[in-house]
Amino acid sequence: MSDFTSSFWSMYVAGITIFSLSACLLLLWFSGKARAMTANDNTTGHVWDGDLREMNNPLPRWWVGLFIITVLFGAVYLYLYPGLGSYAGKTGWTSKGQLDAEVAKGNAEVAPLYAKFANMGFEDVAKDPQAHAIGERLFMNNCSQCHGSDARGGKGFPNLTDNDWLYGGKPENIIESITKGRIGQMPVMAAAVGSSDDVKNVANYVLSLSGSPHDSVRANLGKPKFAVCSACHGADGKGNQTIGAPNLTDNIWLHGYGEAAIINMVNNGKVNQMPAQGAKFSEAQIRVLAAYVWSLSNLGAAK
Ligand code: HEC
Ligand code: HEC
Numbered sequence: 001m002s003d004f005t006s007s008f009w010s011m012y013v014a015g016i017t018i019f020s021l022s023a024c025l026l027l028l029w030f031s032g033k034a035r036a037m038t039a040n041d042n043t044t045g046h047v048w049d050g051d052l053r054e055m056n057n058p059l060p061r062w063w064v065g066l067f068i069i070t071v072l073f074g075a076v077y078l079y080l081y082p083g084l085g086s087y088a089g090k091t092g093w094t095s096k097g098q099l100d101a102e103v104a105k106g107n108a109e110v111a112p113l114y115a116k117f118a119n120m121g122f123e124d125v126a127k128d129p130q131a132h133a134i135g136e137r138l139f140m141n142n143c144s145q146c147h148g149s150d151a152r153g154g155k156g157f158p159n160l161t162d163n164d165w166l167y168g169g170k171p172e173n174i175i176e177s178i179t180k181g182r183i184g185q186m187p188v189m190a191a192a193v194g195s196s197d198d199v200k201n202v203a204n205y206v207l208s209l210s211g212s213p214h215d216s217v218r219a220n221l222g223k224p225k226f227a228v229c230s231a232c233h234g235a236d237g238k239g240n241q242t243i244g245a246p247n248l249t250d251n252i253w254l255h256g257y258g259e260a261a262i263i264n265m266v267n268n269g270k271v272n273q274m275p276a277q278g279a280k281f282s283e284a285q286i287r288v289l290a291a292y293v294w295s296l297s298n299l300g301a302a303k
Contacts, residue, residue: 010085017084024071028064107282114284117291122171126291126299135292138285142277151296155256156272163297164252166244173241174290181276184244188269192228202226203262209237210251214259 046054081089088094113134117125125131140149146157153159158166166184167177193199201222206229207214226237232245239247246254254272255265281289295301 007086010087012085014085014087017078021071021074024067028067032058032064114282114288117288118284122287122291122294125288126295126301131288132292132295132301135288135295138281138289139292142280143289146274151293156254158254159252160293161296162252164247164250165241166239166246166254168241169294169297171290171294174293175286177274178281178286178290178293179276179278181278182244182274184270184272186232186245186265186270188267189228190267193225193266198222198225199263199266200259202229202266203259206237206248206262207259209249212251212257 042056043053044056078084078087079089080091081093083089113130117128117131120128139147139151143151147153147160148157151160152162163169165173167173167182190196190199193202198221201218202225203222204214204216204218205220205222205226208216208219230237232243233239233248234245237248239245246252253261255261255270277286292301
């Protein structure tokens with residue numbers, strides 16, 4: 001409601017609400033006043049099926065009482081809580097305020113627990129069974145939809161258990177990946193490489209780097225073309241963790257294995273994003289999460 005530039009619609013809605021409430025009471029008063037008596041025997045004079053007569057008794061007291069209570073409840077509610085146009089209500093209650101209070105209460109409850117982890121070294125947190133259980137739960141709820149419940153990832157989503165890192169596997173690298181997110185960008189390289197035959201050759205050269213099955217004649221022809229790739233993937237193809245360019249020599253493939261997958265990368269490029277999680281978690285939570293992720297490849301904690 002507060003989005004409106006004038007107060008007209010707010011007053012319009014409030015007006016309809018107040019009018020409806022008043023109309024309810026008016027209707028009750030009117031139905032008590034109105035006399036539909038046409039005969040003198042306390043009937044309305046309507047007769048059906050020979051002898052079925054409509055009596056003209058007043059509304060039962062309990063029903064009238066309930067009706068008035070309902071209307072009063074509505075009025076009191078609208079006074080205390082938001083409901084009348086943009087009027088915020090006497091109590092100032094909002095659903096957002098309630099949520100914020102509940103989140104703050106929850107955070108306060110777990111704060112001592114996280115304080116304990118904050119005083120421990122990163123590796124000790126990774127080894128702590130309680131921290132591991134918390135990290136695992138946070139991971140299941142927030143990360144598993146992309147990285148898998150076993151953290152082994154899938155096509156486009158890195159495996160976090162294999163000690164092969166796009167951006168580095170040191171605690172501070174993992175913390176940064178989680179907090180700020182990551183955007184891996186492989187540009188469209190087809191034009192820089194040359195003809196589609198050149199692309200096929202360079203793809204075979206890439207395959208040769210990991211000892212994967214390849215056509216060695218094509219690989220030799222493709223080798224000089226790899227110069228345009230080496231700016232990011234390194235002259236030896238071992239990648240560059242500062243920009244998340246994958247190691248192409250380890251036979252671990254984020255975007256699929258084989259000649260066709262590599263040609264596809266060169267021809268179409270790729271933008272792959274890990275959304276930043278910094279706003280969702282406290283620093284202490286991210287440290288526990290990172291320790292959990294770190295433990296998967298360093299302590300053999302991955303199942
Ligand atoms: C500007 C930097 C850059 C250049 C130049 C570049 N790449 Fe990449 N490449 C990347 C990044 C970053 C990724 C990872 C994308 C992601 O995060 O998913 C990638 C991914 C790949 C992959 C997928 C690896 C996997 O594990 O599935 C292949 C294959 C690849 N590049 C081959 C090449 C080849 C061949 C060239 C040269 C023709 C090249 N790249 C040039 C940055 C680059
Ligand atoms: C919406 C999907 C998505 C969610 C949710 C997500 N990630 Fe990621 N994550 C990715 C993608 C995609 C990448 C790879 C980015 C790239 O290719 O540059 C990635 C990369 C990472 C990396 C870097 C891996 C490396 O090899 O350097 C870490 C660590 C990571 N994620 C941890 C997490 C954690 C912990 C969570 C939960 C708090 C999480 N991710 C939630 C999609 C996601």
